[in-house]
Amino acid sequence: MAGSEVLSQAEIDELLSALSTGVVSAEDIRSEEKQRKIKVYDFKRPDKFSKDQIRTLYMLHENFARLINTYLSAHLRTLVHINVASVDQLTYEEFIRSLPNPSVINIFQMRPLKGNAILDINPNIIFSIIDRLFGGPGLPPGKPRALTDIEEAIVRRLIGKTLESFQEAWKQVVAIEPRMEAIETNPQFTQIVPPNDMVVIVTLQAKIGQSEGLINICIPYLVLEPIMSKLTTTFWVASSMAKQFSQESMDILQRKLEKARVPIIVELGRSTVTVQELLDLSVGDVLQLERNLADSLSVMIGQKEKFKCKPGTSGHRVAIQITESILGGDDTDE
Structure with missing residues (x-):
C-alpha cells in the first residue's frame, strides 16, 4: 500500500481469504507488528499537520458538532446525536475514492481564506432529514438516488444553517464567512485541489432517529496554510482567555451585576x-443593646x-x- 491508509476491496478480500485459509494467522500479524521498530514514511504524501494542530481541529469541530446537534434536534423535533469520530490527514484522491456515488457533496468557501472546502453528508442522513421535514417518520429511501430540485432547495437551506454553525465554531481561531458554491452528487466531478494534495478530513458520526451515517468535512492544506500558526492548543487557550477577559465582556458582566x-x-x-x-420574654419587656x-x-x-x-x-x-x-x-x- 506504500503507506496508504485506504485498502481497496480486492486487497480486503485477499487479506480475509488468507486469514480464513490459514495462510496467514492473526498471531503472525500481531507478532510482526511488535517486531517492527520503524515507521514507514511516504514522501509522496507527507504529513502536513502536526499532532497539536490535529488536536486543535478536533476540539474546534467538537464545538461545531454540538451546535448542529442543537439546531437539528430543535428543527426536526427528534433524537439527534452527532459527535466527532476522527480527524485524519490524507491525499485528496484517497478522500474522493472513499465517497459513494451518488453522494451529497457541498462545495463552500471559507472567506477570507482562499480556495474551497467540502462538506459531505451521507445520503442516508440527508434523506432522513428531508423525510422528517416533509412530515414522514424520518426514514431514508431503500435505494440511493440523486436529489430532486425541491429536495435540493431544502438541502441548500439546511447547509446554509450548518455553515452558520461552522462559522460560529471557527471564530475562536479565525473569523470566516462560509458561502456555499455548489452541490455535486458524483465525487469524480468534484475537483477542488490536485489529487496528490494533502487535506484534513474531519469525520462526524451522526444518528438521526433510526438512521446513521457520516458527515465529512474536507479542508485542503492550501486553504489552512495562512493560519497554521493559529491551529495550536496554545493559541486556542490564549484566545479563549483573551475573549473571556476582554473589556467588552467585562462591561457586559458589570451591567448585569448592577441590575x-x-x-x-x-x-x-x-x-x-x-x-x-x-x-x-413577654410583650412590653425591654432589652438593653x-x-x-x-x-x-x-x-x-x-x-x-x-x-x-x-x-x-x-x-x-x-x-x-x-x-x-x-x-x-x-x-x-x-
Whole structure:
C-alpha cells in the first residue's frame, strides 16, 4: 500500500481469504507488528499537520458538532446525536475514492481564506432529514438516488444553517464567512485541489432517529496554510482567555451585576441573653443593646458588614445615612 491508509476491496478480500485459509494467522500479524521498530514514511504524501494542530481541529469541530446537534434536534423535533469520530490527514484522491456515488457533496468557501472546502453528508442522513421535514417518520429511501430540485432547495437551506454553525465554531481561531458554491452528487466531478494534495478530513458520526451515517468535512492544506500558526492548543487557550477577559465582556458582566438585587440589613444592635431569659420574654419587656445612642449602626450586605451609618428620617420614612465604608480582603477596589 506504500503507506496508504485506504485498502481497496480486492486487497480486503485477499487479506480475509488468507486469514480464513490459514495462510496467514492473526498471531503472525500481531507478532510482526511488535517486531517492527520503524515507521514507514511516504514522501509522496507527507504529513502536513502536526499532532497539536490535529488536536486543535478536533476540539474546534467538537464545538461545531454540538451546535448542529442543537439546531437539528430543535428543527426536526427528534433524537439527534452527532459527535466527532476522527480527524485524519490524507491525499485528496484517497478522500474522493472513499465517497459513494451518488453522494451529497457541498462545495463552500471559507472567506477570507482562499480556495474551497467540502462538506459531505451521507445520503442516508440527508434523506432522513428531508423525510422528517416533509412530515414522514424520518426514514431514508431503500435505494440511493440523486436529489430532486425541491429536495435540493431544502438541502441548500439546511447547509446554509450548518455553515452558520461552522462559522460560529471557527471564530475562536479565525473569523470566516462560509458561502456555499455548489452541490455535486458524483465525487469524480468534484475537483477542488490536485489529487496528490494533502487535506484534513474531519469525520462526524451522526444518528438521526433510526438512521446513521457520516458527515465529512474536507479542508485542503492550501486553504489552512495562512493560519497554521493559529491551529495550536496554545493559541486556542490564549484566545479563549483573551475573549473571556476582554473589556467588552467585562462591561457586559458589570451591567448585569448592577441590575442584580441584594438584601441590605441595618443592624440596630445585639444583646446576649440566657435561654431561660429568652423563654421568659413577654410583650412590653425591654432589652438593653450592646450599643450607645451615639454609636454608628452596621449595614450588612448578605452576611458581611460593608458600611457604617446613622439612623434618621427622610420625609415620612425611616432612613439611614452612610458615614463610612468598611474595606476588607479583596474589596480595596470598591
